[in-house]
Amino acid sequence: xxxxxxxxxxxxxxxxxxxxxxxxxxxxxxxxxxxxxxxxxxxxxxxxxxxxxxxxxxxxxxxxxxxxxxxxxxxxxxxxxxxxxxxxxxxxxxxxxxxxxxxxxxxxxxxxxxxxxxxxxxxxxxxxxxxxxxxxxxxxxxxxxxxxxxxxxxxxxxxxxxxxxxxxxxxxxxxxxxxxxxxxxxxxxxxxxxxxxxxxxxxxxxxxxxxxxxxxxxxxxxxxxxxxxxxxxxxxxxxxxxxxxxxxxxxxxxxxxxxxxxxxxxxxxxxxxxxxxxxxxxxxxxxxxxxxxxxxxxxxxxxxxxxxxxxxxxxxxxxxxxxxxxxxxxxxxxxxxxxxxxxxxxxxxxxxxxxxxxxxxxxxxxxxxxxxxxxxxxxxxxxxxxxxxxxxxxxxxxxxxxxxxxxxxxxxxxxxxxxxxxxxxxxxxxxxxxxxxxxxxxxx
Numbered sequence: 001x002x003x004x005x006x007x008x009x010x011x012x013x014x015x016x017x018x019x020x021x022x023x024x025x026x027x028x029x030x031x032x033x034x035x036x037x038x039x040x041x042x043x044x045x046x047x048x049x050x051x052x053x054x055x056x057x058x059x060x061x062x063x064x065x066x067x068x069x070x071x072x073x074x075x076x077x078x079x080x081x082x083x084x085x086x087x088x089x090x091x092x093x094x095x096x097x098x099x100x101x102x103x104x105x106x107x108x109x110x111x112x113x114x115x116x117x118x119x120x121x122x123x124x125x126x127x128x129x130x131x132x133x134x135x136x137x138x139x140x141x142x143x144x145x146x147x148x149x150x151x152x153x154x155x156x157x158x159x160x161x162x163x164x165x166x167x168x169x170x171x172x173x174x175x176x177x178x179x180x181x182x183x184x185x186x187x188x189x190x191x192x193x194x195x196x197x198x199x200x201x202x203x204x205x206x207x208x209x210x211x212x213x214x215x216x217x218x219x220x221x222x223x224x225x226x227x228x229x230x231x232x233x234x235x236x237x238x239x240x241x242x243x244x245x246x247x248x249x250x251x252x253x254x255x256x257x258x259x260x261x262x263x264x265x266x267x268x269x270x271x272x273x274x275x276x277x278x279x280x281x282x283x284x285x286x287x288x289x290x291x292x293x294x295x296x297x298x299x300x301x302x303x304x305x306x307x308x309x310x311x312x313x314x315x316x317x318x319x320x321x322x323x324x325x326x327x328x329x330x331x332x333x334x335x336x337x338x339x340x341x342x343x344x345x346x347x348x349x350x351x352x353x354x355x356x357x358x359x360x361x362x363x364x365x366x367x368x369x370x371x372x373x374x375x376x377x378x379x380x381x382x383x384x385x386x387x388x389x390x391x392x393x394x395x396x397x398x399x400x401x402x403x404x405x406x407x408x409x410x411x412x413x414x415x416x417x418x419x420x421x422x423x424x425x426x427x428x429x430x431x432x433x434x435x436x437x438x439x440x441x442x443x444x
């Protein structure tokens with residue numbers, strides 16, 4: 001068996017440091033009992049090339065980690081190689097050309113901090129610490145995506161290492177199938193992206209939000225209102241609810257309404273948020289509009305996802321009516337575990353025409369359940385809450401998005417059938433030996 005080159009850090013199962021390296025690849029403390037034969041920590045493109053060639057020599061399958069926010073820890077597999085590319089995090093910005101290049105290990109919040117200093121913008125993810133690799137490959141449901149599109153639509157080109165360990169480039173003109181697949185294939189992408197070439201945008205002049213909170217007795221009225229106004233919410237506004245037992249000022253379950261806006265002026269921001277005046281009355285709290293940095297919005301989001309917790313997550317897209325959804329939603333609310341477990345409702349209402357790319361499944365409303373717990377004794381109850389909740393909702397589901405996938409436990413569509421067939425054809429051509437792992441139970 002060939003040995004690992006010394007130019008990158010690697011750990012075999014019997015090595016000191018192996019378990020620490022394995023655990024460091026997942027934010028989810030609920031790490032699966034799966035153990036790669038070797039963990040490679042690449043720091044350069046050359047390291048990635050060498051690692052893939054090593055895997056080919058040893059006939060290892062390869063799982064890839066960039067940020068580690070995969071709730072299902074899809075990249076951690078039994079046997080083979082786990083390739084950690086989080087150290088490929090360099091960023092270069094060309095403000096004149098409105099372009100940037102970024103490594104897959106660059107965190108979205110780090111990219112935004114850099115762009116904010118230059119009044120530039122990219123639709124990074126809603127959570128702190130998410131690596132661009134996984135975020136962009138699965139589509140990229142980011143801040144201001146209702147205006148700018150999924151973040152992967154702003155990927156102009158990629159550099160990647162193929163199944164033979166060759167460094168290649170993909171764009172609409174070169175290796176076009178791989179470029180198509182890189183925008184939405186998620187963990188099914190049959191290569192390792194080492195650099196993204198991104199389109200940038202002028203930073204919105206005004207970023208801010210209004211909040212409101214409601215006790216659980218107003219839950220049904222809030223959902224009915226959201227379903228009614230949803231189609232007419234301006235694209236500049238992201239309307240969502242967080243339903244939890246830790247809503248400030250509320251004893252018991254409650255609803256936090258968040259309306260974030262990305263506008264060209266204060267006047268536009270107030271105009272686009274005017275629909276909130278039709279919201280249900282008797283709110284426990286209503287905030288005035290507050291302008292804030294995107295970093296602040298991201299920080300507030302992360303309050304629902306504390307460190308060192310175990311997670312089980314699942315999600316769905318739907319266009320069902322409030323009447324169809326509410327019986328299941330009431331059941332989820334009535335069995336809601338203690339915080340930080342929660343579920344969300346996001347008004348998406350896609351209006352943009354999408355380009356040709358692997359990402360191809362979305363719908364009017366996004367619902368996701370987040371089971372979080374700190375003590376082992378809580379695992380069964382909270383896991384069951386997520387499973388039962390999605391089972392209740394599943395008759396109204398049109399699919400899932402890969403950001404919150406749980407495909408290892410529950411199969412569900414995440415792209416159109418035609419796109420899935422095309423992706424499998426590309427995989428057969430580009431990775432005939434199945435060097436790279438794919439989705440959950442579909443690995444192989």
